[in-house]
Amino acid sequence: MRTHLTKAQIKVISEEDETILLSAIDTAISEAKGYLGAYDRGRIFGARGEERSAFLVSIVKDMATFHFLKLCNYGADLDFRTFLYQRAIDWLKQVQRGQVEPDLPRPDEDGDGEPDGGLFLYGSNPRRTHHF
DSSP states (O other): OTTTSOHHHHHHHHTTOHHHHHHHHHHHHHHHHHHOTTSOHHHHHHOOGGGSOHHHHHHHHHHHHHHHHTSOOTTOOHHHHHHHHHHHHHHHHHHHHTSSOOSOOOOOTTOSSSOSSOOOOOOOOOOOOOOO
């Protein structure tokens, strides 16, 4: 989280209780997983180091920062953090709708090296009503 908050901000907001920050991170991860149902969430969120998607890590950090800053806005621009949080949610919704194709692994339960199933999107145009 040091890329998103200073050490002093973390210390003051958490009152030196690390579990508060960890709870915000867990909340953000859980929230992000909800949007990535079509992907192999176990591999995505279990990856370490260079295997992780840098952009997804940044998005989850934005979300975690928002959840953490809800406690207090000490030295933080809450409007800016709210903007970043909403941007993160919007990106996850685009992924969910299939408008963005992130470089994330898809489930491969049978182990054949190919993603299982496909991504099926459905929907329709808004209903039209004509008045005469």
